[in-house]
Amino acid sequence: MDAFDLDIRRHVYFSVVANGRPPTTTETAAAFDRPGADIAAAYRRLHDAHALVLFPDSTDIWMANPFCFALTPHRVEAAGRTWTGSCAWDALGIPGALHADGRIQSECACCNERVVLRVQDGVLVDGDDLLVHILVPARRWWDDIGFT
Amino acid sequence: MVYLRSEEHLERWLADGGWEPGATITAAQMNELARVWWWTRLDPGWRVRTVDESQSILDALGLTDPFWALT
Numbered sequence: 001m002d003a004f005d006l007d008i009r010r011h012v013y014f015s016v017v018a019n020g021r022p023p024t025t026t027e028t029a030a031a032f033d034r035p036g037a038d039i040a041a042a043y044r045r046l047h048d049a050h051a052l053v054l055f056p057d058s059t060d061i062w063m064a065n066p067f068c069f070a071l072t073p074h075r076v077e078a079a080g081r082t083w084t085g086s087c088a089w090d091a092l093g094i095p096g097a098l099h100a101d102g103r104i105q106s107e108c109a110c111c112n113e114r115v116v117l118r119v120q121d122g123v124l125v126d127g128d129d130l131l132v133h134i135l136v137p138a139r140r141w142w143d144d145i146g147f148t
Numbered sequence: 149m150v151y152l153r154s155e156e157h158l159e160r161w162l163a164d165g166g167w168e169p170g171a172t173i174t175a176a177q178m179n180e181l182a183r184v185w186w187w188t189r190l191d192p193g194w195r196v197r198t199v200d201e202s203q204s205i206l207d208a209l210g211l212t213d214p215f216w217a218l219t
């Protein structure tokens with residue numbers, strides 16, 4: 001990953017934190033005064049490097065993990081904003097990435113009943129009786145990150 | 149990666165979906181893992197972690213079963 005791609009990635013993440021959503025390639029192209037095709041190519045390289053996840057056949061950002069930009073059951077309140085986590089791991093990762101306390105509202109995968117977790121000073125103070133199940137072995141996490 | 153209310157719900161969810169069981173940890177363990185894993189994600193000097201570095205994070209939390217092997 002070269003310096004340009006790292007700059008693009010940094011811009012994406014700072015935009016996510018500032019705006020609650022990722023920048024489009026057009027917005028990033030304007031920020032860097034570069035052609036949109038250069039930014040689209042950078043987004044694809046970052047996707048290939050697992051530094052971002054793009055929607056299939058698109059240059060729109062699906063995940064800048066742990067943040068997700070598609071509907072999931074995992075809603076996270078942290079640092080004054082409501083975020084979406086891709087999965088149980090990423091939902092807990094959002095307070096971690098933001099270095100903030102957080103409240104996660106999600107559901108039991110079995111019964112769909114609401115579950116609430118709360119992270120305070122890095123410690124899970126509510127929801128610590130819940131379980132997390134990981135179906136896919138670690139070596140295959142990136143085979144289909146949407147399913148993982 | 150999903151939340152489940154109990155072992156009973158886990159067993160029922162696996163059976164209903166026809167899933168082969170993977171790995172189960174507590175939400176508290178997952179919070180520890182998530183905190184370490186994502187802590188540097190917004191650092192201006194962030195770089196891609198090596199596989200060894202990522203594996204070390206899992207190892208340090210006791211996640212040493214072959215299920216957690218990244219390669």
